[in-house]
Amino acid sequence: MTQLLRQSDTGALDPINMRALVEEASQSGAHRALASLGLDDDNARRDMDELRQLLSAWRDAKRSAWQAVVAWAVRIFLACVLIGLAVRLDLAGLIHAAR
Numbered sequence: 001m002t003q004l005l006r007q008s009d010t011g012a013l014d015p016i017n018m019r020a021l022v023e024e025a026s027q028s029g030a031h032r033a034l035a036s037l038g039l040d041d042d043n044a045r046r047d048m049d050e051l052r053q054l055l056s057a058w059r060d061a062k063r064s065a066w067q068a069v070v071a072w073a074v075r076i077f078l079a080c081v082l083i084g085l086a087v088r089l090d091l092a093g094l095i096h097a098a099r
Contacts, residue, residue, distance in 0.1 A: 034040045039047065
């Protein structure tokens, strides 16, 4: 590639031909990369769409799980605060006195 660029600078290789050569090499490399991933067939677009949907569903599930964990943590904290207030105000003594 470096030699081709040097040839282009010296005028031995036409810049238009050089650009076409680089573009073709890029497309060939991209096709090989997709083929190595198994994404060079007619179903590749559908496969990528399904992967995107799966990733989106995973993110939604993860977000919902975190929201549930936070909601339960808040409930447990509030229950502990109420129990602490009940002990502090000696509400258990009031219940025994009422009997």
